[in-house]
Amino acid sequence: MSKTVNINKLHIKSNEITLLDLCFKIEETTALIGESGSGKSLTLKALLNLLPTNLYKEFLYDSPFELNYENIGFIPQNPFTSLSPMTKIENQFFCDKKRKIDVLKKVGLNTWVLNRFPNQLSGGQLQRVVIAIAISKNIKLLLLDEPTTALDEQSKKLIIELIRQLATQLNLTLLFVTHDIDSIKDLCKKIIIIKNGKVIEEGKTSQILSNPKKQYTKTLIESNFKTREFRK
Numbered sequence: 001m002s003k004t005v006n007i008n009k010l011h012i013k014s015n016e017i018t019l020l021d022l023c024f025k026i027e028e029t030t031a032l033i034g035e036s037g038s039g040k041s042l043t044l045k046a047l048l049n050l051l052p053t054n055l056y057k058e059f060l061y062d063s064p065f066e067l068n069y070e071n072i073g074f075i076p077q078n079p080f081t082s083l084s085p086m087t088k089i090e091n092q093f094f095c096d097k098k099r100k101i102d103v104l105k106k107v108g109l110n111t112w113v114l115n116r117f118p119n120q121l122s123g124g125q126l127q128r129v130v131i132a133i134a135i136s137k138n139i140k141l142l143l144l145d146e147p148t149t150a151l152d153e154q155s156k157k158l159i160i161e162l163i164r165q166l167a168t169q170l171n172l173t174l175l176f177v178t179h180d181i182d183s184i185k186d187l188c189k190k191i192i193i194i195k196n197g198k199v200i201e202e203g204k205t206s207q208i209l210s211n212p213k214k215q216y217t218k219t220l221i222e223s224n225f226k227t228r229e230f231r232k
């Protein structure tokens, strides 16, 4: 059973203007959803301790593990820009060779990728490498920032399935940040909806999808599914 992280207070201000004021639980597989500017990136940066120093932060949490570099893995949006372009894949890991081979196997890649440069791999392969690097540490919490946005439909499905399997296998707690509810509906058990830096609705994914209480949530759901219809 993965561990729950309780964010009791996350308050971020810039020049006395509140940008974020949140209280929420990250349990098992949780999605944080909101439109552009709602505070998704600020939340991730706060959890990763990467907030710009000009912002005021009050952060109170209780968690079975420390929220630090050792325990948290991060998967950014774009695998094409998240690896160093001039460095072979094998030198982008910080662990021994055996561990590299082991985690590559876990993400469905063979050892041949170690000898390649990032531009010699596809988007889906690169995102698998990024995930392998994240799980090469003994992480407890995996933060994902729209990890499938830059991928084609087929790769999207495969990466979501991979993340689902790894979360179970490695007992990871997941926080998946996105504006795209459709992308997480088969992965995340719980959804938290944020607007203007505040939680406005939360609950089980099935409940939120079938019976959203707020118009903002309905609009997020409708716009996602409409775009998908249009793309078919």
Ligand SMILES: Nc1ncnc2c1ncn2[C@@H]1O[C@H](COP(=O)(O)OP(=O)(O)OP(=O)(O)O)[C@@H](O)[C@H]1O
Pocket (backbone or CB within 6 Å): 014, 019, 034, 035, 036, 037, 038, 039, 040, 041, 042, 043, 052, 055, 179
């Ligand atoms: N360094 C900063 N200084 C001042 N305001 C900031 C700073 N970073 C973000 N903000 C403001 O905080 C709010 C939330 O921004 P954030 O980047 O978290 O949004 P988001 O939900 O991630 O949006 P997107 O989906 O477009 O990335 C926005 O109004 C933004 O302008």
